[in-house]
Every structure is written in structure tokens, then in C-alpha cells.
Amino acid sequence: MRRAGAAGVRRVAMLSVHTSPLHQPGTGDAGGMNVYIVELARRLADLGIEVEVFTRATTGGLPDVVELAPGVLVRHVDAGPYEGLAKEDLPAQLCAFTHGVMQAEASQRPGYYDLVHSHYWLSGHVGWLAAQRWGVPLVHAMHTMAKVKNAALAEGDTPEPAARVIGETQIVEAADRLVANTEEESEELVRHYAAAREKVAVVHPGVNLERFRPADGRAAARERLGLPQHALVPLFAGRIQPLKAPDVLLRAVALLLEEVPSLRQRLVVPVVGGPSGSGLAKPERLQKLAARLGLCDVVRFQPPVEQDRLADWYRAASVLVMPSHSESFGLVAIEAQACGTPVVASAVGGLPVAVRDGVSGFLIDGHDPADYARVLRRFVDRPQLVEELGTAAAHHARAFGWDASAAATADVYTGAVQHHRLAARA
Numbered sequence: 303m304r305r306a307g308a309a310g311v312r313r314v315a316m317l318s319v320h321t322s323p324l325h326q327p328g329t330g331d332a333g334g335m336n337v338y339i340v341e342l343a344r345r346l347a348d349l350g351i352e353v354e355v356f357t358r359a360t361t362g363g364l365p366d367v368v369e370l371a372p373g374v375l376v377r378h379v380d381a382g383p384y385e386g387l388a389k390e391d392l393p394a395q396l397c398a399f400t401h402g403v404m405q406a407e408a409s410q411r412p413g414y415y416d417l418v419h420s421h422y423w424l425s426g427h428v429g430w431l432a433a434q435r436w437g438v439p440l441v442h443a444m445h446t447m448a449k450v451k452n453a454a455l456a457e458g459d460t461p462e463p464a465a466r467v468i469g470e471t472q473i474v475e476a477a478d479r480l481v482a483n484t485e486e487e488s489e490e491l492v493r494h495y496a497a498a499r500e501k502v503a504v505v506h507p508g509v510n511l512e513r514f515r516p517a518d519g520r521a522a523a524r525e526r527l528g529l530p531q532h533a534l535v536p537l538f539a540g541r542i543q544p545l546k547a548p549d550v551l552l553r554a555v556a557l558l559l560e561e562v563p564s565l566r567q568r569l570v571v572p573v574v575g576g577p578s579g580s581g582l583a584k585p586e587r588l589q590k591l592a593a594r595l596g597l598c599d600v601v602r603f604q605p606p607v608e609q610d611r612l613a614d615w616y617r618a619a620s621v622l623v624m625p626s627h628s629e630s631f632g633l634v635a636i637e638a639q640a641c642g643t644p645v646v647a648s649a650v651g652g653l654p655v656a657v658r659d660g661v662s663g664f665l666i667d668g669h670d671p672a673d674y675a676r677v678l679r680r681f682v683d684r685p686q687l688v689e690e691l692g693t694a695a696a697h698h699a700r701a702f703g704w705d706a707s708a709a710a711t712a713d714v715y716t717g718a719v720q721h722h723r724l725a726a727r728a
Contacts, residue, residue, distance in 0.1 A: 315415040323370060390463075433476075506702060526614055532568055629652055643695060
């Protein structure tokens with residue numbers, strides 16, 4: 303039975319312009335934000351808040367409306383050609399997308415939506431106009447920020463354009479509430495975008511603890527995936543692009559094999575995911591790097607997989623490696639830990655919150671492959687570390703359930719409604 307929703311909020315228009323919650327994470331621009339929207343919407347519906355997610359139609363023949371779950375609808379909006387549009391081309395389609403959102407609302411009774419929740423800056427601009435037109439509050443989640451990404455660019459990566467910086471600044475000013483994944487992100491909003499502190503609420507993302515769990519263990523998962531039982535398996539899972547730095551893992555593995563040549567016979571390095579973002583410019587770059595480093599016999603490139611299969615890859619791994627240059631939170635790290643797998647990650651963004659250094663994994667300052675090789679060597683020298691840290695990782699991840707995230711988000715909605723009413727009276 304559903305409980306009552308947040309005070310004054312019965313139905314939310316959730317906006318995700320550039321990526322659909324129905325898309326496979328790890329493909330194109332689909333990633334952690336897709337998982338975030340799906341899981342949050344489901345849990346909000348369980349709390350009695352209906353959610354309608356507006357997203358751009360990317361193939362012809364899609365139904366106008368799809369039920370994702372009870373109380374959660376996905377609305378496809380025609381805005382530009384279905385295929386061939388990169389994320390960087392989408393600002394030119396925001397007018398068309400906004401028109402589609404307005405049309406959908408106009409067919410309903412007045413006051414149909416009580417609040418707009420936009421995700422990423424493109425959606426924020428549509429949400430800004432929709433919220434003003436409907437006379438409702440705007441809640442916005444950045445997910446990533448141009449100024450933060452540009453300050454931590456990978457070598458050869460493309461900086462975010464000035465237009466995005468301007469757009470994000472405008473949204474920060476317009477929103478009634480801003481949702482940050484961590485305290486650090488909250489401070490970045492204040493420091494880089496002059497956000498009013500009282501408008502920023504910290505809500506940690508969650509993990510689906512029913513899907514991501516140790517289940518029948520590492521040995522069974524390896525048998526299902528055809529992996530050697532006694533191999534060291536450092537896993538990369540996510541979108542393949544410079545920002546995520548999978549090249550750091552490959553270079554670290556090459557250094558590790560120089561130190562311990564005999565390890566080659568019991569080493570498997572899965573890379574699960576597809577090219578995305580700036581990585582699409584050179585989609586075969588990582589495979590060519592693996593060849594140059596002499597790693598073709600140990601690296602296994604796997605296409606993106608659905609969530610249940612991804613959970614098996616996490617379980618099968620000895621350790622998940624996340625050398626990212628920037629992460630607003632790092633859902634992949636929590637998912638892997640929930641499956642009982644420790645994480646080695648860069649100490650950036652939300653990863654110091656997602657990973658307990660020395661307890662559920664290890665955090666590394668910087669992106670020097672030699673540093674990652676040294677940490678991976680620990681798992682070679684002390685194989686029991688996998689189980690020791692993995693047990694602690696599963697315990698750590700249990701604090702990040704989506705139910706808590708949804709309840710905190712509902713509280714943010716209540717605060718946004720109250721702020722909006724006070725502003726209207728003023």
C-alpha cells in the first residue's frame with residue numbers, strides 16, 4: 303500500500319532531455335543518471351508521489367507513453383531527428399522539447415503537476431520555463447558540473463563549453479531547491495556557482511540492494527561468466543571515455559605484469575561498457591592501447607550488459623577499479639560493494655563517500671598508473687584481501703538503499719513547495 307506523498311506534491315514532472323531511463327546504462331550517454339532516475343522514480347511512487355519522466359524520443363515508432371512501473375510513466379517527446387544527434391547538439395532542440403512538454407501538460411486539467419524535477423543542465427532549462435509557466439517549484443539535480451569537469455580534465459579530453467557554464471549558472475539562480483549528491487558537491491555549487499546555501503540539499507544516491515548483493519558468491523558468478531576460479535580479476539565497468547580513465551587501469555596492469563610476470567597466467571581484466579561522450583571520437587582507442595601494451599591476452603572487452611548480468615560481473619571480480627577524473631558520486635562503486643567486491647578508486651568527487659578507504663577498498667590521489675599498480679599488487683601478495691575487504695564493502699553499501707534516498711528527496715520537495723509559496727506571497 304502506498305503512503306501519502308510529500309506535503310503538497312502528488313505528481314512530479316521529471317525531465318531527462320538527453321538520455322532516457324529506458325536506455326541500457328553503459329551505452330551512449332546512458333549511465334549512472336539513468337539508474338538514478340529509474341530507481342528514484344520507483345521509490346517515490348511507492349511513497350505515493352506519481353512521477354512522469356519526459357525524455358527525447360531517439361527512435362521512430364516509440365509509444366508516446368510507457369509505464370515504467372506502477373505510478374511511473376515515461377513520456378517520449380519529439381525534438382529533432384531521432385538519430386545522429388550528439389549531446390552537444392541538443393541545446394538547439396530545447397525549444398522543440400519544451401513545446402512537447404507544454405503540449406502534454408495542456409491536455410491535462412489545470413494544476414496537474416505539482417513540481418518539476420530536472421536532471422542535468424539541458425533539462426534544467428526546460429524545467430525553468432515549465433515551472434514558471436505552471437506556477438510550481440523547480441528542483442534541479444546537476445549530476446555533473448562544467449566547471450568541476452573542466453578543472454579535472456583528462457589529457458586530450460574536450461572541455462565543456464562556456465554555454466554550459468552560463469546555462470548552469472542560470473539554473474542555480476532559478477531553482478527553488480538544488481539536490482547535491484554529497485557535501486563536497488554542495489560546496490562546489492556554492493563556490494563555483496554562487497548557490498544560496500539554504501537552497502542546496504544533500505541526498506546520497508542509493509543502490510538497489512535486491513539486485514546488487516553477494517547472492518551465491520564469487521565462485522558461482524565466475525562459473526556463469528566463464529572466468530577462471532583462481533584468477534585475479536580487476537574489473538572496469540562503465541562508459542568508455544577519457545573522463546572515466548580506463549586507460550589508467552590498463553597501464554597499471556602492464557606495470558604489474560612487469561613486476562610479476564608469472565601473474566599473466568592467472569590474470570583477467572574485463573572492461574564492461576561502450577564508448578560514450580568524447581570517447582566516441584576514437585571508439586577503438588582503448589583496444590589499440592591494450593595491443594600496444596601487450597595485454598590482448600588478458601584484457602576482455604565486453605559490451606554493456608543489463609543490470610542483473612552486471613551484478614554477476616561485480617560478484618565475479620576481485621576488485622572494481624575506478625580511476626575517474628571526476629565523479630559526482632560513483633554509483634558503480636556502491637553497486638560493486640553491495641555485491642561484496644572491494645573498490646580501488648581515485649579520491650575525487652563523491653568517491654570518498656562511496657568508498658571507505660582502507661575498509662571497503664582503497665582511495666588513490668591522482669591518476670598515476672604506478673600508484674594503481676602498487677595497490678593492485680596488494681591483492682596479488684595477499685589474496686585474502688578480496689574476501690576481507692569484500693565483506694566490509696557489502697556491509698558499507700547497505701547504508702545506501704534507495705528507500706532512504708527517496709524519502710530524503712520527498713523532504714526536499716516539501717521544502718521547495720514551502721519556499722515557492724513564500725516567494726509567491728512576497
